[in-house]
Amino acid sequence: MKETPLELKISRRMQAGVLTLSGFLGDDPRHFHEIIAEDEQTLAQLGKTPEEIAQRMQYFTDLSFDSFEEEISVDDIYRVETDVVRGKLPCPFSHPGGYRKAVTVLTNTNLGITIRWSSLNLHMIQAHHFFEGKGSPFRLEPELLVKVLF
Ligand SMILES: [Zn+2]
Structure with a gap:
């Protein structure tokens, strides 16, 4: 495939070390x-769109955003906490501006599974359908998201 500039x-x-230390590709x-x-295809097989995933993530992030770094209980089975740290992360797809360094940690207590995502993860899933490469510290497996978030 010929790549555009x-x-x-x-x-x-x-790549690692350009925008973030570990990069986005693992x-x-x-x-x-x-x-x-491939991730779009996986989600299609599971009957979900990246937008639906992002919407669900946004729901949990919004609910926990003003909880002042304390864990909250959502819909009986979720424990959610969002921590905001100073600074912004730019989008690798060259969107202008930056995304706040907020990290949401969510535990589905029925499954005993904890996942985490940053504001940039949420943006990249919503706008670019990008869940990061395998081995990247912030890679989110679409199957896991569907299992844990719905
Ligand atoms: Zn972007």
């Missing part, structure tokens, strides 16, 4: 287009 720029911004050898396409 913008795609080359995005690929570069996803040890995944695939192009970001392939990562996105």
